[in-house]
Amino acid sequence: MTMEIDRREFLKLAGMGGVVFLSGLGGQPALSFAGGKSKDFFFVQLSDSHWGFEGAKINPDAGGTLIKAVKEVNSLKQKPDFIVFTGDLTQTTDDTNVRKQRMKEFKQIVGELDTKVVHFMPGEHDASLDQGATYKDFFGETHYTFDHKGVHFITIDNVSDPTGSIGEAQLEWLKADLAKQKQDANIVVLTHRPLFDLYPQWDWATRDGSKAIDLLRPFQNVTVFYGHIHQENHHMTGHIAHHSAKSLMLPMPPAGSMPKRQPIPWNAAEPYKGMGFRNVLSQSRKDQYQLNEYPIKEDATV
């Protein structure tokens, strides 16, 4: 059954829970969407939950924030078709057994999501110390594609290599996959690190990300959703839109706004500020995507 989303219902959704409504109509970069081929649908982007992180000055509810986010997503009136989780599911550790335990706990928590189709990908905290070995045991391949209602999704792994690179083998894989797509195909790329040089001084880049962008550039309708920087950022490389998501554990300051890259301390007056998740409406009729940003609610519990 095709889900057609009424715009008034969408706006009503956007207004719940103190949501900040971001729309392509408001000047934010949006996907140029080829009309007539895709069906409208929602998906939710969750990112950077860093399960296992400890630091009361940064997040005194480190053990509860992800759980609250699950509750929030489950409370959405319009259920998403699927959920994407753009990396750093867990906090890194040198101890393989601890890493396994964190991934096990994470998987149990997100197993409470009503939406059963969840697409995962690793961040450097999940995969860089063992080249993704433990991650693969729990969540499967680190790069893959899937199609949904006329949109071709490509998940790119730029973290299993600790240098923050995609690597030639995966770039060849990407090239081969794109060779099967038409130039006006609707393509969404999911990844962890920004593919462009957002702020290399803070390692907010992918070493060979420009090669991926070069491969994507011939396609007219490409949007990238990513994590890593723990805040919203909207950027265009030519006609390709890049949208980063907030974290579900610790917010980070804007690039270069502080001498060092450090998390923003917890503010008891504004708990969970800077954390949240995103609901994405793929809206073929409007030829663009619309993004809703959702905060974490203090009273949300599972």
Next chain:
Amino acid sequence: MIKRTISEINVTSVFGMVAVFCFVTVFGIACLGASSQDGAKIIKISARRFEYSPQEITLKKGAPVVFQLTTEDRSHGFNIPSMNLRADVVPGKVTELKVTPQKAGKYDFFCDVFCGSGHEGMSGKITVTD
């Protein structure tokens, strides 16, 4: 007091000479004087989780330097985006980067090879003076 025989001293001396030769071979001429063959000042930087030693370096504008990078534990990165300079620092190898600072100011360097839970804070600063 320990007395050494002449033969022992000779063996020690020969061993010492060999050791110096090996050291010079591996580390260039840094151990003999802090400059390279072309006169560039040699700056030795050691990396380990999650810090560099030294963390703060002062250079003079227009004076060429060679960074000699080593690691005490695992692979790290050394990246100075503002100087368009970077290298992988891998165990068992001395990595050299040559640069002549062209502009006074402060330049951050950091590890760009993920190395663990303190990776994000592994950084240092270069000050270039007139």
